[in-house]
Amino acid sequence: MSILHELAWRGLINDCTDTEALTKRLGEGPIALYCGFDPTADSLHVGNLVPLIALRRFQNDGHIPIALAGGATGAIGDPSGKSAERNLLTRETLQQNIAAVKEQLAKLLDFETTANPAQLLDNADWTAGVSYLDFLRDVGKHFTVNSMVAKESVRARMQDREVGISYTEFSYMLLQAFDFYHLKETHDCELQIGGSDQWGNITAGIELSRRKLNTTVYGLTLPLITNADGTKFGKTEAGAVWLDPARTSVYKFYQFWIRTDDRDVVRYLKYFTFLPQERITELEASHTENPSGREAHTALAVAMTDLIHGEAATQEAQQASRILFGGGLDGIGESTFNEIVGEVPTVEIERTQIEGDGLPILELFVTSGLCQSNGQARKDLQGGGINLNNERQSDAQTRVTTEQLLFGKHLLLRKGKRNYAVITAK
RNA sequence: GGGAGGAUACCGAAGCGGUCAAACGGGACUGACUGUAAAUCAGUUGGCUAUGCCUUCACAGGUUCGAAUCCUGUUCCUCCCA
Numbered sequence: 001m002s003i004l005h006e007l008a009w010r011g012l013i014n015d016c017t018d019t020e021a022l023t024k025r026l027g028e029g030p031i032a033l034y035c036g037f038d039p040t041a042d043s044l045h046v047g048n049l050v051p052l053i054a055l056r057r058f059q060n061d062g063h064i065p066i067a068l069a070g071g072a073t074g075a076i077g078d079p080s081g082k083s084a085e086r087n088l089l090t091r092e093t094l095q096q097n098i099a100a101v102k103e104q105l106a107k108l109l110d111f112e113t114t115a116n117p118a119q120l121l122d123n124a125d126w127t128a129g130v131s132y133l134d135f136l137r138d139v140g141k142h143f144t145v146n147s148m149v150a151k152e153s154v155r156a157r158m159q160d161r162e163v164g165i166s167y168t169e170f171s172y173m174l175l176q177a178f179d180f181y182h183l184k185e186t187h188d189c190e191l192q193i194g195g196s197d198q199w200g201n202i203t204a205g206i207e208l209s210r211r212k213l214n215t216t217v218y219g220l221t222l223p224l225i226t227n228a229d230g231t232k233f234g235k236t237e238a239g240a241v242w243l244d245p246a247r248t249s250v251y252k253f254y255q256f257w258i259r260t261d262d263r264d265v266v267r268y269l270k271y272f273t274f275l276p277q278e279r280i281t282e283l284e285a286s287h288t289e290n291p292s293g294r295e296a297h298t299a300l301a302v303a304m305t306d307l308i309h310g311e312a313a314t315q316e317a318q319q320a321s322r323i324l325f326g327g328g329l330d331g332i333g334e335s336t337f338n339e340i341v342g343e344v345p346t347v348e349i350e351r352t353q354i355e356g357d358g359l360p361i362l363e364l365f366v367t368s369g370l371c372q373s374n375g376q377a378r379k380d381l382q383g384g385g386i387n388l389n390n391e392r393q394s395d396a397q398t399r400v401t402t403e404q405l406l407f408g409k410h411l412l413l414r415k416g417k418r419n420y421a422v423i424t425a426k
Numbered sequence: 427g428g429g430a431g432g433a434u435a436c437c438g439a440a441g442c443g444g445u446c447a448a449a450c451g452g453g454a455c456u457g458a459c460u461g462u463a464a465a466u467c468a469g470u471u472g473g474c475u476a477u478g479c480c481u482u483c484a485c486a487g488g489u490u491c492g493a494a495u496c497c498u499g500u501u502c503c504u505c506c507c508a
Binding site for chain 1: 455456457458460461462463464469470471472473474476
């Protein structure tokens with residue numbers, strides 16, 4: 001099956017500038033393709049994953065992926081899909097972000113293979129040195145403002161008189177177009193992929209390449225990932241789900257996937273995993289037949305955690321999840337318990353703090369980070385959502401002492417059904 | 427430059443002298459039901475040493491027994507005219 005068919009089966013093709021020609025071109029041999037990632041934070045998040053994984057899919061099919069860290073474009077800010085002007089990042093932040101994002105990109109693509117190694121580029125390298133006058137003459141001249149204004153990203157903001165769009169963001173598409181043109185010229189990059197909101201930026205690049213190089217390059221957009229319940233994909237109570245384990249722990253990352261809505265799980269298996277069609281079809285059948293078995297969810301969570309954090313970390317996260325959600329703590333041993341220490345948020349306190357009269361339970365929940373304030377903890381307790389060592393607490397006056405320590409040193413806190421934390425006495 | 431209107435909790439939006447920690451909606455959290463799902467129903471949604479106390483309605487003052495509500499000034503936003 002060709003790569004395009006594969007992507008289509010997975011529901012990953014939103015739009016293509018010329019499916020027929022691209023199919024033909026891909027059939028003729030390896031192609032270089034790129035996708036840009038703007039360093040808006042010091043880590044990528046699951047929302048960035050679809051295009052990144054798509055790059056890898058192309059690489060697996062023998063093509064040459066170029067991951068572009070947007071040192072230049074990130075300095076400007078892409079108006080696509082944004083309803084308001086953003087603040088510019090400082091240069092230092094940008095530098096840090098790029099460095100961090102580069103590392104993450106490097107993990108998902110194969111840079112070692114000799115046949116078609118991936119490449120990691122930064123568009124600041126070829127943009128920073130271009131003077132404003134040169135840019136206006138060499139790039140700007142090829143675009144009419146009329147066509148720029150017609151782009152959805154710009155039009156949306158022009159129609160909204162309350163927010164408007166700065167000249168800076170308005171120019172964003174030219175920079176991205178310049179990237180594509182530059183990559184075509186220097187790396188013979190013939191395809192750009194990106195989220196569906198990138199359509200306008202991609203076609204701008206295609207036009208520039210045609211005008212300046214008289215050559216045809218292609219664009220392919222991937223769908224915007226939507227949750228069945230209408231919320232934004234990749235967001236949780238705590239915010240975005242990041243790839244950086246320092247921001248989103250491996251356990252939380254695993255949990256994020258395991259809690260996927262039933263209606264989304266098969267779609268996500270197709271979007272995000274490299275599992276073969278047959279396997280996904282199997283999982284779909286198993287899920288339809290016995291949803292409470294949650295086999296598809298587990299497969300998804302394992303595949304994703306594996307991909308981002310590696311096998312060892314996945315096993316730990318999985319083990320911790322099994323212990324916590326596998327039916328009570330009764331009879332578990334110390335070594336088993338230790339599996340969850342450090343996986344779920346773990347806070348250390350001085351043993352002396354809970355000796356004698358001990359600490360108020362509400363305070364402990366605030367310390368653990370599960371509750372925002374004493375008042376909130378009290379409300380949660382009144383609602384029946386506060387558990388210590390998996391026992392529901394109903395008295396706000398309760399004080400926790402060394403008596404309650406599991407194995408002489410840990411306390412297992414739970415708020416609600418699935419928010420765990422461990423407190424360890426030093 | 428002239429004129430009009432506005433700024434309320436996470437968001438949207440009521441309130442226009444006391445009964446306002448502030449209606450209602452969304453979101454979020456918790457409980458029940460379940461499968462760590464969805465849907466549904468219920469509770470909660472400023473802080474606290476908690477049948478009470480404290481700090482909030484852009485900011486700073488003032489009037490009043492009493493202000494989110496009235497007055498003055500400041501900042502920001504929107505609209506209309508030039």
